[in-house]
Amino acid sequence: MESQIGYERLFDPQDIFFSTTDLRGVIQNTNRTFDVLSRYSRERLIGSPHNIVRHLDMPAGLFRLMWDDLQAGRPVCAYVINRAVDGLDYRVFATVVPLRDGFLSVRIKPMDASTRTQVEEAYRRVRAKERELAARAASRRQIGEYGAQELSTELAALGFGSLYEMTEATLPREVAALVAAGVRVPAAAPDVLGPVARILSTVAVIERETNALVYELDEYMRLIVAMEAAHDSISAARGRIMRIGQLVSQDGGGGARTRAQSLAERISELSGTAGSELGGLPRRLRSMHEAVTQLRFAVALMRLLTLMVGRFAQSILDGSEEDAVRSLRDLCEALESGVAGLGPVLRSVSTQVGELDDALRVVTSSLDRAARRLGQWVDARGGNGVSGSPVVDEVASLASQGFPEVRSLAQLAAECRGLGLPYDETATTQRLATIRGALSELS
Known part of the structure; x- marks a missing residue:
């Protein structure tokens, strides 16, 4: 349901819409929500360049970076x-993904008001x-390139190293807000049978499994952020470790101190x-953070496209969309492409988590x-405050502090390893084959 405030038209979270274009950005397909919000007819939109709805206040640099x-x-995403x-x-x-012969753009209501502002x-x-540059008779290409550089600088100030970094960060938040607002894959009515019912029931299963994966990934990120926050204390612990090694390595005692030397x-x-x-x-x-960020983005994209597939399958039943089967094919192509990239990233995350836990086990054991x-070495060198040796006294002092920060970090890594990622790549592939089979019956 739409409303209006001033010169802005508002719409509900449930009003997800999309369009497809060819490789040059010419619109090939739309859905009813796009038609209604833009106030263009479907006939007017199809065959027009997508910039038919471009606002003059949007920077050319954004579209250059997107392209x-x-x-x-x-x-x-943008x-x-x-x-x-x-x-x-x-x-x-907007979330735009490549297709074989063009691009698919899914648009949802922006929910993260702080980032959007x-x-x-x-x-x-x-x-x-x-x-200002245009007023000096610059070409469109020059304006786009200049705007891309300026926008990259602005995004860096917001903490995004690139538009793609913003894409990876914002999509999971926006999709999570969409789901929190109650947007779900429609449930098939009990009396509905046939290919559409199979599509709806299959994407509902994918939706449930994806939601479980989102929860675990949120926990991964929480633990990684906690470990990153411990950087300063870990640096201090490493400094103590290296200093102890440096001090005891100076022990060049004679025969009477052979045991001390060995220690x-x-x-x-x-x-x-x-x-x-x-x-x-x-x-x-850093590597783990990047991998989990990639995985969260891939899962959010899968989540969004699953919602779209479900909603367009439902539109076949209620007749709310024109050419719904064609739209469904485009959406399924994008979903399959997204799922194909999910497995490798997921395995990379699991591998890195295991390697981190193993590394910290080595640290704590060492x-x-x-x-x-150290205790034996200090005793052998006549330590415990009576040696009179500055080296022995410093080692004893450093050793007495222990390394509690390392143990805390190791515990976080063990928790991270214990989470696991509930994703069955083979089962998902089979479910996509089920959707393809049902689509072939509708064609």
Whole structure:
């Protein structure tokens, strides 16, 4: 249901809409919600360039960045203000994915008001600069390239290294808000049989499994963020470890101190192992963060497309869409493409989580063994405050602090490994085959 405030047309979260274009951006297909919001007829939209609904306040640089990502085969998301033929504006969160012969754009109601507001403010600043450049008789290409550079700078200030980084961060939030607003795959009526009923029941299963995966991924990210937040304390612990290794390695005692020397060598070896693993921890965590971010995006995209498939399957039953079967084929193609990329990323996340847990097990084991030998080394060197040796006293002081921050981190890594990811790639592939089979009956 739509409403109007000032010069803006608003719509409900349930009003998801889409369009497809060819490789040049010419509209090939739309759905009724797009037609209604834009106030263009379906006949007018199909065959027109997609910029028919472009708002003049949108920066050319955004569309240049979007096009660059799409040309590279990457999906892209953006907050977009469109203008209908009657002069009213409507805001959307657009997700665009490549198809074999063009692009699919799914638009939903923007729900993350804070991010949208910040991004739109950046758009206004960039667009003002583009207009200044246009006034100096710059070409459209020059304006687009300049705007892309300026917008990239603005996005970096918001914490996004690129438009694709914003895409990965914003889609999971927007889709989660959409689901929280009650948007679901429609349930097939008990008396409905045939291919449409099979599609609805199949995507409902995919939806449930995807929701379970989302929950686990949220837990993964929570634990990773907690581990990243421990960076400073871990750096301090590594500094103590390396300092202990440095100090005991100076032990060059004579025959009377042979045992101390032996202990010192082993302590140096163990502290070196622990320090090396901790030194690589920031790189591991960055890599894990990136992999989980990719996976959350892939799952959110799968979630969104599953919703669309379900809703268009329902439209075949209620007659609410024109050419619903064609639309369903486009949506299923995009869903299959998204699912195909899910398995490799999921396996990468599982592998990295396991490697991190293994690395921290090595660290804690090395520190435990080093700690036992440290006590023996200090005793052998006449420590415990009576040695008079600054080296021994410093080692004793450092050892007495222990390494509780490392144990806390190891516990987080173990929790992360214990989560698991409830996704059966084979079963999902079979479900997609079921949907394809049902679609072939409808064609």
